[in-house]
Amino acid sequence: MSPVRSCSRTACRQPAVFTLTYVYADSTAVLGPLATYVEPHCYDLCAEHAERLTAPRGWEVVRLPAEAGQPSADDLEALANAVREAAKPAPAQHAEPVGQGVEVGRRGHLRVLRSAQPEREQ
Numbered sequence: 186m187s188p189v190r191s192c193s194r195t196a197c198r199q200p201a202v203f204t205l206t207y208v209y210a211d212s213t214a215v216l217g218p219l220a221t222y223v224e225p226h227c228y229d230l231c232a233e234h235a236e237r238l239t240a241p242r243g244w245e246v247v248r249l250p251a252e253a254g255q256p257s258a259d260d261l262e263a264l265a266n267a268v269r270e271a272a273k274p275a276p277a278q279h280a281e282p283v284g285q286g287v288e289v290g291r292r293g294h295l296r297v298l299r300s301a302q303p304e305r306e307q
């Protein structure tokens with residue numbers, strides 16, 4: 186796939202900036218920001234052809250904003266992570282280590298632990 190996609194209209198060499206997706210079930214043509222992947226029923230359009238786009242009879246055209254401020258999937262993911270992070274209870278400050286560690290020494294306030302060997306059945 187070439188990194189720069191061009192308009193899918195015949196004889197148009199303009200770089201594509203929009204992706205038109207036909208949602209047949211809803212008789213809707215969705216014009217949105219250039220899709221990351223080329224999919225069936227998707228047509229890349231340059232700004233000019235996107236502007237001139239008219240829906241087939243009985244169809245609706247939905248135009249999604251395409252400016253740079255549009256949140257990407259990555260941004261939404263980051264936001265979701267931030268919300269999840271904020272929802273977590275704060276970790277206890279002086280929690281003792283949990284597990285099967287065996288104390289083998291101390292260095293300052295740190296305890297040197299090694300994993301306890303599981304007892305083997307003879």
Ligand SMILES: [Zn+2]
Nearest residue numbers: 192197231234
């Ligand atoms: Zn075009």
